[in-house]
Amino acid sequence: EIVLTQSPATLSLSPGERATLSCRASQSVGRYLAWYQQKPGQAPRLLIYDASNRATGIPARFSGSGSGADFTLTISSLEPEDFAVYYCQHRSSWPLTFGGGTKVEV
């Protein structure tokens, strides 16, 4: 099983600041990595797939990069609605796994 480790667990920032979230895999997943956003009481929302492709309707301030075992989600300038928990997920092999999440808080 591929373990995804996200860091930091919590990121304390202000609106307008840049957020950089990390996801590290226990072995290479190629570029088969996605990022999701989850707000309290809501289902996750797909942001990025295949490491760097924005999903439909996702604002350009969200970008993804990386390959192999190290990936980054960057939010260029935080909007009030971006404060949430972010998860990475790989599809490189079974079982699919998610990272433990990074909470972006004010």
Added chain:
Amino acid sequence: EVELLQSGGGVVQPGGSLRLSCAASGFSFSGYDTSWVRQAPGKGLEWVAALSASGTGTTYADSVKDRFTVSRDNSKNTLYLQMDSLRADDTAVYYCAKAKPYWYFDLWGRGTLVTVSS
């Protein structure tokens, strides 16, 4: 409207069974792979089971293998999760999800809470 409408959660005793349903609308359900993902209270996301578009290919997390069964009825645009031999650590919000090719999830249900408790 494109959506997944979930039903079937509730409280069940340890060792009991429950069936979750997920009704799709607004898209060609039979053309997409699907999965179930759960989230224990206050915890992260855990993938549970996957089912191919045709319904012939299934994969399960080790934690639910031989206890849970995923199925679909494409004529009814509905996905199911039959959960047997439930344990306390199965307590979670269960989400159904549609897989954007391949095995990334671009449409989610709202989730349904399953509580396993005596």
